[in-house]
Amino acid sequence: EADIYQTPRYLVIGTGKKITLECSQTMGHDKMYWYQQDPGMELHLIHYSYGVNSTEKGDLSSESTVSRIRTEHFPLTLESARPSHTSQYLCASSENFGFNEQFFGPGTRLTVL
Amino acid sequence: TQLLEQSPQFLSIQEGENLTVYCNSSSVFSSLQWYRQEPGEGPVLLVTVVTGGEVKKLKRLTFQFGDARKDSSLHITAAQPGDTGLYLCAGAGGGTYKYIFGTGTRLKVLA
Numbered sequence: 001e002a003d004i005y006q007t008p009r010y011l012v013i014g015t016g017k018k019i020t021l022e023c024s025q026t027m028g029h030d031k032m033y034w035y036q037q038d039p040g041m042e043l044h045l046i047h048y049s050y051g052v053n054s055t056e057k058g059d060l061s062s063e064s065t066v067s068r069i070r071t072e073h074f075p076l077t078l079e080s081a082r083p084s085h086t087s088q089y090l091c092a093s094s095e096n097f098g099f100n101e102q103f104f105g106p107g108t109r110l111t112v113l
Numbered sequence: 114t115q116l117l118e119q120s121p122q123f124l125s126i127q128e129g130e131n132l133t134v135y136c137n138s139s140s141v142f143s144s145l146q147w148y149r150q151e152p153g154e155g156p157v158l159l160v161t162v163v164t165g166g167e168v169k170k171l172k173r174l175t176f177q178f179g180d181a182r183k184d185s186s187l188h189i190t191a192a193q194p195g196d197t198g199l200y201l202c203a204g205a206g207g208g209t210y211k212y213i214f215g216t217g218t219r220l221k222v223l224a
Contacts (some may be wrong), residue, residue: 033212040199043156043214058211090155101146102203102212104155 003027003071006105008079008090013081014113021076021108023091033102035090043090049074083113116140117204118216125221129191134218136202137184142213143206145178145185150199172187192222 004025011021025032030051034057035043045058045065063085064078070112074080078085091105117138126132144163148156151178160169162178162185169176173196175188185202202215 035214039152040217040219042216043201045211045214048211059213092155099163100157101158104157107153107155109153 002089004093004103005104006108008087009106010109010111012111012113015080015082017081017112018111019078019081020108021089021091023074024072025074025077025093026045027093027095027103027106028070028071029093029095029103030071031094032068033092033095034058034064034066034074034076035092035096036062037088037090037101038108039088041049047076074105081110086110086112115140117201117202117213119202119218121218122216123219125223128222129195130222131219132189132192134189134200134220135184135186136140136186136215138204138213139183139208140213141182142204143182144204145182146203146205146212147167147176147185147187148203150201151167153191155171156199156201189220192220194222194224196220196222 007022032049034039034047037043046062047052049055051066088107090107092102094102119137145163147159149158160176165180165182167178173190177186200218203212
């Protein structure tokens with residue numbers, strides 16, 4: 001069982017609110033990722049991190065930002081939420097790139113009204 | 114831009130039937146993974162293939178990596194309702210430090 005956690009699981013908020021989606025893992029993995037996924041569709045990488053104090057943007061342009069101050073914690077922040085941000089956000093971690101399994105959290109389903 | 118195209122996009126079959134899902138790209142990957150995702154949950158890894166031509170079996174599931182490491186297939190024998198879910202392939206390497214996910218195949222197995 002993967003030791004990667006996301007909170008909240010569900011979030012409904014109004015336009016213009018600032019939100020932070022939490023992601024924590026207890027496996028000591030250096031590599032962490034944020035994906036955006038519409039229901040039943042493919043995953044789009046929006047941010048990834050090689051380790052503490054390293055973050056990179058993914059393939060899908062996103063207005064969100066991330067930080068990696070501690071190995072186990074990789075929060076994602078939206079300064080001003082909009083309806084177009086409505087989606088499922090999945091956090092993942094892996095021991096290394098390529099050959100190692102990515103462990104996914106259960107996701108946060110965000111709805112912006 | 115690296116792309117992984119999966120086919121079919123949707124598949125609805127009866128219990129006991131066999132099926133094959135394909136994952137194709139024009140890019141070479143150092144490894145390819147297959148995940149299964151249930152509604153409201155994150156994807157869970159089924160298998161990783163790393164060698165061109167490699168075949169791996171996981172009970173009723175058979176995975177194959179193409180000789181050129183550009184494509185892969187997932188074959189399910191005697192499908193069961195518990196196999197229902199979204200199947201995703203993901204390629205790694207190819208000059209990047211990111212996993213590229215396929216477009217997904219939504220499978221429904223009817224009892």
